[in-house]
Amino acid sequence: GDSVTQMEGPVTLSEEAFLTINCTYTATGYPSLFWYVQYPGEGLQLLLKATKADDKGSNKGFEATYRKETTSFHLEKGSVQVSDSAVYFCALSDGQGGSEKLVFGKGTKLTVNP
């Protein structure tokens, strides 16, 4: 079945450092790919998405490119802020058989120190 593998956390960075969180996936079809973020005490929020190969999703300075050849969707940000401290989830939806479910990775906790 479909699956998502994220790099293990936690990740601790200093403010203004470069962030990469790796995400790879296994899917039977051509999935849409998502990054969700969960800030402390809040619900999951969509951060960015990409629906086809070579698409780049971007939001709030974060970017991720849909790489079909490497089945990857790595999250990057050039300069993190303390306010980026959160748990980040990579997810896919492949739509096979009309399914609309999201399949999530385990999440990566990011802490940014001032």
Added chain:
Amino acid sequence: DTGVSQNPRHKITKRGQNVTFRCDPISEHNRLYWYRQTLGQGPEFLTYFQNEAQLEKSRLLSDRFSAERPKGSFSTLEIQRTEQGDSAMYLCASSSGTYYEQYFGPGTRLTVT
């Protein structure tokens, strides 16, 4: 637009009791999803409604679990004869169409003692 709401936010129950959770989606959203999240894991899909029709159920949804969305608006998730392994955060999400963003509620944290 007040977002997706879930009640209660926390529920503590004894093993063997029945519990029911409620989810109110964003008003114009016709799709509603339930997920379960345990500590250190990502959310796992349980079931999905389009309007009042339950269109997909996960194998995780044992016969002790039942979900309804009787008028295509709010939804309830009932767990009968709760077990300690049911302790988790139960998340509800809604969307307005296929491949549209799923908006998540704050979740109901269930603790079975």
